Amino acid sequence: MVLKGINLTLNKGEDLIILGRSGSGKSVTIKCLVGLVQADKGNIKIFDQEITNLKYDELNNLRVRIGFMFQNGALYDSMSVRQNLKFTLKHHTRDLSEEAIETEIIEALESVGLKESIDKMPAELSGGMQKRIALARALIIKPEIILYDEPTSGLDTITSREISELILDVQKKYKTSSIIITHDMACAKITGNRILILKDGEFIAEGTYTELEKSKDEWVRSFFT
Amino acid sequence: MGLVLTIQSRPTLLKFGAESWLPSMVSLSLIREIAPVITALICAGKIASGIGAELGSMKVTEQIDAMEVSAINPYKYLVVTRIVATTCMLPILVFYADFIGILGGFIGYKIHGDITLQLYFSEMIEHVEFLDVFPATIKTFFFGFFIGVIGCYKGFNATNGTASVGVAANEAVVLASLSIFILDMLAAQITDLLV
Numbered sequence: 001m002v003l004k005g006i007n008l009t010l011n012k013g014e015d016l017i018i019l020g021r022s023g024s025g026k027s028v029t030i031k032c033l034v035g036l037v038q039a040d041k042g043n044i045k046i047f048d049q050e051i052t053n054l055k056y057d058e059l060n061n062l063r064v065r066i067g068f069m070f071q072n073g074a075l076y077d078s079m080s081v082r083q084n085l086k087f088t089l090k091h092h093t094r095d096l097s098e099e100a101i102e103t104e105i106i107e108a109l110e111s112v113g114l115k116e117s118i119d120k121m122p123a124e125l126s127g128g129m130q131k132r133i134a135l136a137r138a139l140i141i142k143p144e145i146i147l148y149d150e151p152t153s154g155l156d157t158i159t160s161r162e163i164s165e166l167i168l169d170v171q172k173k174y175k176t177s178s179i180i181i182t183h184d185m186a187c188a189k190i191t192g193n194r195i196l197i198l199k200d201g202e203f204i205a206e207g208t209y210t211e212l213e214k215s216k217d218e219w220v221r222s223f224f225t
Numbered sequence: 226m227g228l229v230l231t232i233q234s235r236p237t238l239l240k241f242g243a244e245s246w247l248p249s250m251v252s253l254s255l256i257r258e259i260a261p262v263i264t265a266l267i268c269a270g271k272i273a274s275g276i277g278a279e280l281g282s283m284k285v286t287e288q289i290d291a292m293e294v295s296a297i298n299p300y301k302y303l304v305v306t307r308i309v310a311t312t313c314m315l316p317i318l319v320f321y322a323d324f325i326g327i328l329g330g331f332i333g334y335k336i337h338g339d340i341t342l343q344l345y346f347s348e349m350i351e352h353v354e355f356l357d358v359f360p361a362t363i364k365t366f367f368f369g370f371f372i373g374v375i376g377c378y379k380g381f382n383a384t385n386g387t388a389s390v391g392v393a394a395n396e397a398v399v400l401a402s403l404s405i406f407i408l409d410m411l412a413a414q415i416t417d418l419l420v
Contacts, residue, residue: 034294060296074291076283091297141295 003028004201005042010145015171016179017188019223020198026181027071029198030147033179034066035059047144064092067138067146067176071153073130075122081109081133082118085140092141108136111173112166128159132166139170146170148180152187164190185223197223226259227251227326231333244338248345249352251330256353257361260322262409265368268315269401273376276307277397280380281390289381304381308373315369316362356420364412368405375401 003025010016020026031037032044035051044051046062054062076084085105089096096104109115112132122130131151138146151167152160164187171178171191180191188195189209197205197212197220205212205220213224230251238244280303283289292299331345379397383389 031290036290036293056298060298063294063296066294068291068294070287070291072286074287076288076291077286088295088297091295137291137295 003032003039006198006201006203008196008203010177010179012177013171013175014177015167015191015193016177017192017195018179018181018198019183019185019188019195021183024198025201026183026198027149030068030149030179030181033147034063034068064141065144067141067143069131069134069138069146069148069151071150073122073127073134075130075133075137077122080119080121081114081125084122084133085109085137088137089140104140108140109133111139111170112136128155128163131155131163135163135166135170139174142174143176146176146178148178148182150181150183152182152184157186160184160187161190163187167191183223226263226322227255227329227331228333229329230254230259230326231330232336235333235337245348247334248330248340248348251333252327252349252353253357255326255330256323256357258409260326261319261361261365261368262405264319264322265315265365265372265405266402268311268318268369269372269405270398272311273372273379273397273401274394276311276373276376277379277383278390278394280377281383281393284381284383285385285387285390304377307377308370311373311376312366312369315372316365319362319365360412360416360420364408367408367412371404371408372401375404 006029008016008029018026018029028037032039033046033051035054039052042052047065049062051059051062075081076087079087082105085108086101089101089104093101105118106115109118112135114129114132114136117125117129117133122133125133135151148167152163155163164184167178167180167187168191170176178191180187182188192209195205195207195209195212196203199219205215205217207215209224212220215221231247234250235244235247238247238250280289283303289299289303292302327346327349331340331342334340334345376397379393379400383393
């Protein structure tokens with residue numbers, strides 16, 4: 001059993017951080033929210049709709065309102081950056097012209113500062129660039145919620161900060177709500193309004209960065225030292 | 226295969242004074258069994274492993290999950306397309322293999338004997354019937370279908386880790402090859418019952 005009964009609420013316009021050690025169930029939590037992992041029991045409500053018993057098409061109607069940035073980007077490696085974004089966009093907005101699609105693609109890439117990479121293949125991009133493109137792919141469908149799975153993992157300190165600041169910019173520009181799974185404290189400090197700490201499948205603490213830094217629980221404080 | 230079969234069979238048929246049956250014997254063997262099975266086995270090795278490895282790689286790098294969360298049905302986009310492709314293309318490949326095999330048989334016959342291409346094909350066509358070609362063609366659709374299904378199944382079920390991609394490819398080949406033998410056996414039984 002990975003998660004032992006968790007309660008999670010995401011408010012509109014909020015950036016919620018889920019902190020925890022590796023293997024604590026962070027990724028499983030957000031994968032449950034988009035139906036990639038089926039919960040054994042309990043309720044999951046997205047946009048006031050219970051998702052655990054939804055049919056595939058009904059679940060997909062919700063998924064188009066949620067963006068997901070995977071830990072390693074998960075770019076389609078047989079497609080260029082342009083094709084990655086076009087593929088996602090075309091499946092959501094079938095009545096857009098080619099010119100409109102191209103405009104959307106360029107706008108999404110400009111949001112992440114990588115317009116010049118439009119015709120490159122994912123293998124030609126660095127790890128940080130791949131994550132930016134993955135974020136652009138999540139943004140292009142104009143989601144209301146974005147889920148980030150370890151957005152800064154595997155990156156150096158400077159690039160991690162850039163990604164964290166990009167996440168903040170995206171939230172301000174697109175007015176999205178987000179859940180960020182991370183064990184990068186710098187990222188949590190830059191991006192989060194509220195932090196939940198996950199230990200052994202349970203949330204054991206909740207608060208802002210400043211509040212949790214002064215927590216009476218030694219294990220919680222250990223994240224911030 | 227046609228060339229080898231002709232060269233290998235000729236001495237035996239010569240003993241029985243049945244050398245003239247060589248074109249039809251070779252062509253029937255090729256059309257009914259050798260071309261479909263050999264072609265399918267080669268495709269199982271190349272295509273099933275390729276599909277298994279490609280989809281397995283997509284699975285472990287979360288590309289398939291990325292499609293799912295983008296509300297794109299990965300089964301429609303990745304699986305159905307591949308299965309349709311393998312199902313449609315294998316019979317075409319088998320026709321090509323039949324043609325090359327029969328041509329090889331002619332070359333094999335020509336090495337030791339004197340026969341024109343026209344006569345060789347006439348001898349061949351005289352004894353090849355619709356019921357020789359039709360069941361052989363139908364089973365190649367099933368071969369292609371199973372190659373596609375098995376490759377996709379193994380790829381989609383690759384667990385996390387790059388080692389599992391290799392395992393998926395390997396298992397796809399083995400299972401696809403085995404399924405071809407089983408399907409061929411079933412096809413032979415069914416054809417025997419119906420004809």
